[in-house]
Structures are given as structure tokens and as C-alpha cells.
Amino acid sequence: MNIEDLNKQIRQCHKCRLSETRKNAICGEGNLNAKIMLIAQAPGENEDREGKMFIGPSGKVLDELLKLSGIDRNDLYMTNLVKCMLPKYRKPKQDEIDVCSSYLDKEIELINPEVLVPLGRYATDYIFEKYSLPIPSKQEFHLIYGKLFWANNVKIMPLQHPAAALYNPGIKDEMVKSYHKLKILSNNCKWxxxxxxxxxxxxxxxxxxxxxxxxxxxxxxxxxxxxxxxxxxxxxxxxxxxxxxxxxxx
Ligand code: SF4
Structure with missing residues (x-):
């Protein structure tokens, strides 16, 4: 299977209840040879309407964070843990993650990035579990953002979801610091x-x-x-x- 075949399956997917309320199932997009793959939670209303990733308010925050870090969005591959919009911005349910995550697994296999960057709690929980890393408690979760992990020959660096800055503008400075790590990961150490x-x-x-x-x-x-x-x-x-x-x- 190639990425086109996979995306076709995603667009036509009716495996869970979210297919009844979405307009578009959103496929991953970006550089197929990307070294870094960003994994967000699920599309929002704007993404659902337009059929593209990160174009709403969270997309604006992401673009700003990438610009401040000197990262070109076209160098990344971006996708979601759950491919369809969650009604009223509710959290994903476990059975939705269970059926939908097979698409993410396949994307990881096909793109084969060096670094997986789950954004926010749900994507991070999923990736940590997939690669057998211990999942931190709710209280300690913020401590892993911007930290690099190595498991099963893959690098994993969780970052805050850009939407977090919309609900809590006070954490923007902290986010700028951790997103800066994406630039660090783009090149080897000069020494x-x-x-x-x-x-x-x-x-x-x-x-x-x-x-x-x-x-x-x-x-x-x-x-x-x-x-x-x-x-x-x-x-x-x-x-x-x-x-x-x-x-x-x-
Ligand atoms: S200084 Fe040496 S050990 Fe440290 S990151 Fe650079 S190459 Fe690696």
C-alpha cells in the first residue's frame, strides 16, 4: 500500500460514529520524505469544512511557532491521531482511538520519519503506549514537553498542542521554547x-x-x-x- 491508497481509505472511512458528523475525514499532509512527523489530536471545524490540516486558529498558532523556530511547514509531515472532527470539540473516546489509530500506524510505517512529535496529551499517550514508554501522570505531564525520548529505534518528542495557547495564552513563552527544539532536531550537532x-x-x-x-x-x-x-x-x-x-x- 502507498500513501495515496491509504488516504483514499481514510477519506471513505465509516468505521466509527465520527463519520456521521464529519464533512471530511482529514488525511495527513506534507513532505513525504520528512524527518519530523507532527501528530495532532483531531481536526477542528475549519479543517473539517475545508478538508485540510491546521488551517483554523490552532493552525495560525502553529504557523507562528514554526516561524519563530525557523522551521518550514513544508519540511514536515503532519497528521492526526483521529482523522475526523470531534463534535463540539469533545475529547476522543477510547473506541474511536482504537479503530482510527491503525491509519496513523500505517502513516508512520510509510513515511518512516526519524522523529515523531505527538502534540498534546492524547497523541502523546498513544505514541508512548505504542513504543512502550511509561505514560506520566496528569500532574507531571507538562514536564515531558520538549524532552527527547528514544524507543524502538524511533525518536519521540512530545510538544504542547498549538490549541493550548488559545485557551491559556500564558503558556506561549514556554511553547516557543519547546517548539524551538524542532529546529535543533533538524540538524546533527556541529561537533x-x-x-x-x-x-x-x-x-x-x-x-x-x-x-x-x-x-x-x-x-x-x-x-x-x-x-x-x-x-x-x-x-x-x-x-x-x-x-x-x-x-x-x-
Ligand atoms: S558535543 Fe559531541 S556528544 Fe555532544 S552532542 Fe555534540 S557530537 Fe554529541
């Missing part, structure tokens, strides 16, 4: 070609996880990177989280 971590990894002494989480992931949070930028000495056996492991040079 990677000469970094000892690369050497240790290529010699089989360092787990791939370190490379994916830092060198090819959130290098801005690497302690080695930060010390390099400040011109401070750090030994070759210092790991990206700042811990020391002399076995690397043994």
Missing part, C-alpha cells in the same frame, strides 16, 4: 564529526542511544556541547549527560 562520542560509538564502545538522543537529537542539551561552546575543558570520557565513564578509553 559530531570530530567528537569522541562518535569515535566510541563507531568502535562499539558506546550505545547508539547516546548518539540518537544527543548528537543526532537534542544536542543543545548535551553537557559536552555546552562546555565546548564555553571553551571549557572536558575529558573525552565525559558522556553527553555530564557523567564520567573511564571505561570508554580503556
Amino acid at each position: 559530531f564529526p570530530t567528537c569522541p562520542m562518535r569515535r566510541f560509538y563507531e568502535r562499539g564502545k558506546l550505545d547508539r542511544r547516546w548518539i540518537e538522543l544527543y548528537c543526532k537529537g537534542d544536542w543543545e542539551s548535551c553537557i559536552r556541547y555546552q562546555m565546548e561552546e564555553r571553551g571549557e575543558f572536558h575529558p573525552d570520557w565525559m558522556l553527553p549527560d555530564g557523567s564520567l565513564d573511564k571505561r570508554l578509553i580503556g
Whole structure:
């Protein structure tokens, strides 16, 4: 199956009650070779009417956040956990997620992005469960936004859903900071070609996880990177989280 066949199935889907109240089932859209896939919760009224993703007020917030981060929307692939509008903006029901998420699973398989970016609680819960990551409690949920995870050979970085800024403008600054990570994830660390971590990894002494989480992931949070930028000495056996492991040079 290719993405066109999949999208045709999505447009014609009547597998759950949401098909009775929607105008359009919304397919994913964007760059088919994207490194980063954004996964929102479900289309809103504007998206349902126009048949496109992120064109309503949340779309405006998303465009602003991407612009501030220096990210071109055309470089991303964007999709939803649930493909049809939820009446009166209610939350998705578990049986709706259960039947609809097979489309998302197929999109992930076909696009095969390096980084999955679930937006908001429902998409994050689904992706964390799919990749066997522990789901944080409601109280601690906000702590995972903008953090990078590595599970089953996929990078996962949950971000706040853009709609959150519409209900709570006070969190906009925090959102700008976490969306900035999308830019970080677009490029490898500039020090990677000469970094000892690369050497240790290529010699089989360092787990791939370190490379994916830092060198090819959130290098801005690497302690080695930060010390390099400040011109401070750090030994070759210092790991990206700042811990020391002399076995690397043994
Ligand atoms: S270990 Fe840190 S400094 Fe070295 S390449 Fe990776 S991210 Fe950059």
C-alpha cells in the first residue's frame, strides 16, 4: 500500500460514529520524505469544512511557532491521531482511538520519519503506549514537553498542542521554547564529526542511544556541547549527560 491508497481509505472511512458528523475525514499532509512527523489530536471545524490540516486558529498558532523556530511547514509531515472532527470539540473516546489509530500506524510505517512529535496529551499517550514508554501522570505531564525520548529505534518528542495557547495564552513563552527544539532536531550537532562520542560509538564502545538522543537529537542539551561552546575543558570520557565513564578509553 502507498500513501495515496491509504488516504483514499481514510477519506471513505465509516468505521466509527465520527463519520456521521464529519464533512471530511482529514488525511495527513506534507513532505513525504520528512524527518519530523507532527501528530495532532483531531481536526477542528475549519479543517473539517475545508478538508485540510491546521488551517483554523490552532493552525495560525502553529504557523507562528514554526516561524519563530525557523522551521518550514513544508519540511514536515503532519497528521492526526483521529482523522475526523470531534463534535463540539469533545475529547476522543477510547473506541474511536482504537479503530482510527491503525491509519496513523500505517502513516508512520510509510513515511518512516526519524522523529515523531505527538502534540498534546492524547497523541502523546498513544505514541508512548505504542513504543512502550511509561505514560506520566496528569500532574507531571507538562514536564515531558520538549524532552527527547528514544524507543524502538524511533525518536519521540512530545510538544504542547498549538490549541493550548488559545485557551491559556500564558503558556506561549514556554511553547516557543519547546517548539524551538524542532529546529535543533533538524540538524546533527556541529561537533559530531570530530567528537569522541562518535569515535566510541563507531568502535562499539558506546550505545547508539547516546548518539540518537544527543548528537543526532537534542544536542543543545548535551553537557559536552555546552562546555565546548564555553571553551571549557572536558575529558573525552565525559558522556553527553555530564557523567564520567573511564571505561570508554580503556
Ligand atoms: S556528544 Fe555532544 S558535543 Fe559531541 S557530537 Fe554529541 S552532542 Fe555534540
